[in-house]
Amino acid sequence: MTTDNSETIMQVDVLVIGGGTAGPMAAVKAKQANPKLNVVLLEKANVKRSGCISMGMDGLNNAVIPGHATPEQYVKEITVANDGIVNQKTVMAYAQKSFDMINLLDSWGVKFEKDETGDYNVKKVHHMGTYVLPMPEGHHMKRILYRQLKKHRVKVINRFMVTRLLTGKHGELAGAVLLNSRTAEIAVIQAKAVILCTGAAGRLGLPSSGYLFGTYENPTNAGDGYALAYHAGAELSGLECYQINPLIKDYNGPACAYVTGPFGGYTANAEGQRFIECDYWSGQMMLEFYRELESGRGPVFLKLDHLAEETIDEIEVILHSNERPSRGRFHERRGNNYRERMVEMHISEIGFCSGHSASGVWVDENARTTVPGIYAAGDLACVPHNYMLGAFVYGAIAGQDAAEYCAGHEFAELDMQQIEMEKARVLAPLQRQDGITPYQMEYKLRRMVNDYLQPPKVTKKMEIGMERFSEIRDDLQYLCASDPHELMRATEMQFILDCAEMAAAASLYRTESRWGLYHYRVDYPQTDDANWYCHVQTIKGDTDQPECFKREIAPYIVELNDEEKGAYSKLRVASTSA
């Protein structure tokens, strides 16, 4: 490999990083806000099939539709589901724009379930309100988004991943360094604004199958955006509030109680008994799930075998054609016929994801991070339980705001030294003839994440974990890649290491338990509102280590009464409590 200084330098107004769900929407909305802007959508994979919704989606998990729910109710539900630690303004911004976004998607051709009168057919899955809108024909999502990208003349660049953001003299955004995953070409983009839409940190823990890529999240999402924001000096929030989901064991995809719940399916113990009141994914629900799994009545199952034949047929069509269509193939080999027996479930590896829990890059209600010019939207942006519709809504918010930002700002000057250092860092593994492969290092790292960070969290274990991570950091000097593809994996592996260190730091900092299983600390088992009713923020400290501090919770804009506050702590079905 040669490392001459001839990398391509491009100039664009708005650079959207990640073309999954939030990204295409952000790019289209930036273009709509100002068609003269030069907007580039950059994607590590190919926008035609990238991200969580690559094959489609089973439904909207959080639709706020007039007549079924109000924005205020939704803000309450999420405040309670997230144990009070929310910046309500961000949730409200989502809730108020949710219905318009559904209508926009509907007008683009996305098919939502409707009743005889043409109304959206919303179902109740959450503990308090009604928010789930099925999309039995949800497999055209990516095609529909692609059409809009073409229509709005968004320039798309596939198979380049961003490895670092570049900053200017005042800490503001200046651009990004890119790596081509097929040629190892390095490129530089100077930009006025970037919108991070790189999804969850899905390769943090190791799935119990041991297969590195058998994760719940699309494994392309290795936590890149979390590390990019961190190194650019942005604040991250709630990283101790992990994502942990209840899934089909080994297959590691959703079972999926949201789809089957409205048909009468539910999560049960080995005796076929329902043990949680509500199947909506929350930390509190996961703690009950975990307890049942580990109990004498475990493990846990998805129960459908009591349903009528036609109902199961209908469920099967949805579950085996949308979202994760290989589910059916998995069941076939295991002899899992929904009609005859329950399907074994398990809990996922840990990750960061605000789409499902609340771990993300800190943003305000305009999708702005704490670094001027850097925006974040989707799973990696800290708006709790935001899911797919939240990714679309915040993508739109970010696109519009970034377009306005461009009007008032010039390009920041690129720092050539930053670029040279980054180039050397990224390409180093390719220059080594031998050493340790990205797979080995990633496997070991993620196995250590399981051993030391996975809840129940124990202080001493997490401290030992930190020591192991720092040894792996020392080993980076031996990391070697034999081709550009492996170099992509080597780069991702370093993002995962950053995330592991942040996860440990934030978890150790919050000395209480909160969010059920997500932050269950065995040696601090109580929730301590007196000291910890606050956000925990993480930034890159002066010594290049993650540093944590408290951030006050902004006054609520929707008040809750005491009964509402306690709603999610009463999830266990009374007759099954020990």
Added chain:
Amino acid sequence: MPLAYTPTNVPVTINADACIADKGCTVCVDVCPLDVLAIDMAKGTAYMKYDECWYCMPCEADCPTNAVTVSIPYLLR
């Protein structure tokens, strides 16, 4: 720090008779989110080059000749 190679059974198989990579098709390679498929120039067919599969299926769904079969990776099956 010398290296050795450990063979592994991959989850995606291509029907060589049906594959038209020799006529210039690269659809499955293009759509794979993990970028783990490639074209074998000598044989004129697609193949799975890296065992890093999310069993997500765009490769199978988008292949114009139905040449791709995705199985569940052995460790999960």
